[in-house]
Amino acid sequence: MRSKPYVVGFFITTSLRLTIFSAVSLAIIASPCPGEFILFSGGEPAFKVVIGGNPSPTEEFAAEEIALFTQRMCGTRPQITSEGSTPPSKAVVLGTPESSSLIRNVSGPLQLDRLESDEGYTLRISTERIYIGAKSSRGVLYGAYELIERMISKATGMEVVSTDFRIPLVEFLSLKDQTIRSEPYFPIRATLDHEDPDWLARHRVNYSLAEGVWSGTGVDDGIASAFKYVLAPRFDEYQDEPWLARWERVNRLTGRFRQLKRRGIEPYLFMYLMGEPTKALIRNHPELLGQSLPEDSFDQTMPYHPLCWSNPKLRELLRDLIGEIVRTYPDLAGIHLRAWGTETRPCRCPKCLGREGKLLWEIIFDLIDAAKAVRPDIRFCISGYEAKWLKDPDGVYLSKLPSGTIILKKWGLDGEPTDDPEIGEDLIGRFDGGKKLVVISHDVEEVMPLWMFEGDLFASGMRRYLSGIYEGRLGGFTLQGGVGLGILDKIVSAALNWSPDTDYLSLIRNYLTSIYDASSALHILKALQASEHALSSYFSDFCGTLSITGGYGKGSKGFATRLWDLVGDKAVRDTLSIPSKEKAESAVERLTSLLPQIQLSANEMALAVEEKRRDDRNGDLWLEDALHMMRFWNEFFGGRLSLVEAVQMGFESKPPDRIADKLNSAMEHSRAMKIEVNRINQFVKVFGYTDRYCRDSLSKKLDEELYLLETFDPRKLMRAEEGSAMHEGNEELKIKELMNVPNPCGNRTSFIWVLSGEGDEAEISIYTLTGRRAMRFDHLDARKGRNELDVQIDLPNGIYLYKLTVKKDSKRVSRIGKLAVLR
Structure with a gap:
């Protein structure tokens, strides 16, 4: 949704690139009545906060936030009261037409019908009253933060501000008569971290898509270990944790979800498809498992035991589990299912092999149906769409997903630090008003466990995709940043999600100035x-x-490298x-x-x-x-x-x-x-x-x-000819395993090979049965252990042979596999 500025009596459009005033695209309307609304004088509030007779918890929270920030600025908290027959003469009145009669009586002047988004708001400042009106409670909350930001701006003398600023105590503060209307450009402004609910609300973030456990390993953050989120006795035989630990987790999550909901934030429980099973499941129900894969486990204490995706008993167990999760958490808004990389490793039994993508989509729809049978309003977020496992070249599966589903796509190919998130027109063209594509813009993995600033890359990349086919289909971007001064990226990404016009460099300079000083901020x-x-x-x-x-x-x-890959013996040898x-x-x-x-x-x-x-x-x-x-x-x-x-x-x-x-x-x-x-x-x-x-x-x-x-x-x-001085060692190089999945494949497949030792490089050639080479991929990884290559296959239907060749010094080892293409 594009932020729209207004002037009383007529509508003004503005270029998206124009910064209108502050951290949102706004227009300010001069009041016909001169004067200012005095908020506090002599360190005492000069107003009361008035909420409607039927306020929502979110509107009550909005009133508390106005009172809190007023106290931070002047030292005293104003009174919060419900509207009555004789409201105070000096008041900040907030609510929707449904919750507040005072807002309903001025809904005409507030022109709430001009707001296209339920999250938009009107802030009307006059000499005697400040009105914060919106169509929804969430819009009221965001209008309250608009008022708070105006107060911070006046107190600090800075135009572009946020609620993170260090706020000075001031004796007197007033605001000029004006009307401000604003609404978000992007409808989905999400985080993938466990953030403080207050911080999220204050930055107008409305989705928290990674609640629960997300370690990034698949060991403890997949649906195969999600039994820990429920207390029902029928799941005891699958539990690794004692009842008390699970009870504490359920209560902690229940309280957090309630907090988030009160702040207008939709909590989604995260889980990989499938992740590693609990030890109790492995021990008590081996019939649900496929063949163990010793080399694939992230948990070094045991081999990886994949669930058998085609097993009817497993499928029924997962349906039952997801239904119980939804029953357990009444304030849970949705489930985030992620199918990605090595955390989603399939069973290799004859019934699963070659059908992995189809089976995974079936499981997703199983889970959706089971959850909605318990609560029809539960929603889903899917990440990994059109990546490795969840292929959907014709958009058929996407069209079957329920309205309101969020689809996540990584920035670029795998979150690399670039100024182009690479959102193809073919991909975005599949989305309609009921489903939204959201770009994952998390911290740069390449420098982890350090961080790097990405504000310029984020702003440039986001602004590439604001018009044409992308408008209305692109749902938004997730937050990035967070550790230390990395909070700057978090503040910037939140502000740009609300309004891509934001003068984010001024926002950064002002924030740093509020903590340090102007000179240090520039440095x-x-x-x-x-x-x-x-x-x-x-x-x-x-x-x-x-x-x-x-x-x-x-x-x-396309590679999840970390700082550990850039330093050390192996990196220097390389x-x-x-x-x-x-x-x-x-x-x-x-x-x-x-x-x-x-x-x-x-x-x-x-x-x-x-x-x-x-x-x-x-x-x-x-x-x-x-x-x-x-x-x-x-x-x-x-x-x-x-x-x-x-x-x-x-x-x-x-x-x-x-x-x-x-x-x-x-x-x-x-x-x-x-x-x-x-x-x-x-x-x-x-x-x-x-x-x-x-x-x-x-x-x-x-x-x-x-x-x-x-x-x-x-x-x-000292070598005059091309060669390697460092790839040494007497270990015999062998190809322990070679396969491709899915097989048969359609337009894409992943080649997987496991080596006994370190090679220099590898190549894969695909041949017809008559011996003609049809495709070649060279300069590939030849690491000890598992290597993987996901590629597009542009070949007619048929049977092909492929040959993996691994080079080490002057030696070569090869192995041949069979590939079927079937569309």
């Missing part, structure tokens, strides 16, 4: 933007220094194995071009710390962590530049002592990286890891690369 913003540019560029191709995603020069797109002088020269050029930006980010953050004039306990901690992260990346880029310069010198047959100097320089940078890592206090909670684990595991990785460099013979890099 921080420069540092964050410089690192954002450098890191997003680096991850586009790893500057040609790593081959972990299929070859040197390939970036992180960089020192750059196979040609040309690639080494390119890597030197790329790193040299980005290093000044990273140096600028570290220098600007240091200036911010030096020039800071105001103390804030949390703010100071955030700033220190940001400084250490910028310094870490400065050392990282400097160290990797030294490594590729050493490789380049090796191809140029430079003396070993000069190559050793570069390797020694890389070691100094690695030592400095370790120092900075150990100075960071707060890390992103990836996989539920503690701050200590993140710190210790990264330090261990850096110790690995230091040991490698200390013992490395620089003469190994």
Whole structure:
């Protein structure tokens, strides 16, 4: 929904790119009556908050928020009262026409019928009264925050503000007569984190799509372990947790869902399809399982036991479970089902193999029917649509999903740091008014457990898709950011979801100024933007220094790499194995071009710390962590530049002592990286890891690369011809397993191969039965253990052979599989 500004008497449209006033697209209407509404004077409120005779819990909360923020500004909380026969002369009146007769009596002047969205509101400020009117309770709440933001703006002297600002105590505050109407551009403004309900409400977030457990592993966050959400005795034989632990969880979630609902936020319980089963299910009901897969388990204490998706008893159990979950939580708005990657691993029995996609869709519709049989208003969110498992090339399954279903799509291919979320017209064209596509814009996985600023990337990417076929079909974007100064991304993404016009840079500067001061704020913003540019560029191709995603020069797109993949023995060996002088020269050029930006980010953050004039306990901690992260990346880029310069010198047959100097320089940078890592206090909670684990595991990785460099013979890099100096080892390389799923396949399939050891690279060729090569995929992963490639198959129906070839040094090993294409 596009935010629409209004002027009394006629309608004015405005360019989406124009910033109208504040963090939302607004128009301000000068009152014909001069004067101002006095909110407080001499530290005492000059008004009462009046709610309707039949207020909803959300409207009551809106009144409490106005009272709370008034108290924060003047030191005294105003009285909240219900409307009566003689309302106070000075009052902030809020409600809907249904809940408040005072709002109903002024609904004409408020022109609520001009609002297209139920979440829109009108804020009317006059000398004696402030009216906050809307069609829904949620709109009333958002109107209350509009008033609060106006108060913060007046108190701070800043135009673009949010409720996060540090608010000064003021003796006197008044607001000019004016009328403000606003409504959201995007109808779905969601979080995928466990956020404070108050924070979400204050930023007009209306969906919390990841309630419950989401560890990102599939071990404890799938439907196969969702028995912990219910207390019914018939599920006891599937439970790993004692009754008391489950009772505490049920009560905790019940209370949280009630909190969220009171704040106008729709809670959705998250679960993977399928995840790993409980140990009790494995022990008591082996008949529900497929063959165990020892190499696939995230839980290192036991093999992975997939559920048999075609088993009727399992399907009935899941229907019963989802129904009981819905009964257990009356304030639950929906269920979020996620089918993705290794967390969704199928059974390989003859009844399941080759039918995985069809079976998974059947299970989804089973769960929807079972949930709606208990509560017809329950809704669903599906993530992983058209990714690996939930293929729907013709949109048939999407058309069968009930109205109100939310479909999640990752930013780009797999959330990589880029300014284009890549929302294809073919995909968005499938959506109608009843279903919405929402883009997952979470934190950058590539830098985890650190964080990086993404505000510019987010704003640019969102604004690409606001018009044409996307308008009305694109539901919104999820929040991103959160740890330390990463909260800036969260504030920005929330504001832009309400109005993409928002002057987000002013919002960031003003927020930082409210915590530190204007000078430090400018330095921080420069540092964050410089690192954002450098890191997003680096991850586009790893500057040609790593081959972990299929070859040197390939970036992180489509791969869930983390910081642990960028440091350590294996990463350094990979960089020192750059196979040609040309690639080494390119890597030197790329790193040299980005290093000044990273140096600028570290220098600007240091200036911010030096020039800071105001103390804030949390703010100071955030700033220190940001400084250490910028310094870490400065050392990282400097160290990797030294490594590729050493490789380049090796191809140029430079003396070993000069190559050793570069390797020694890389070691100094690695030592400095370790120092900075150990100075960071707060890390992103990836996989539920503690701050200590993140710190210790990264330090261990850096110790690995230091040991490698200390013992490395620089003469190994002296090679005139293309080759690898580092892929060593006597372990015999074998292809332990090769398959593709689904098989038969339609337009896409995933090749999976398991290796006994580390190879250099792999390739897959597909042949017709007459021996003609039809397709080829090269420069693929050859990691020890499981490797996977999801590809589009543009071949006619028929039977084909495919050959996997894995190279290591001068050796090759191969294995042949059979592929059926059937549409």
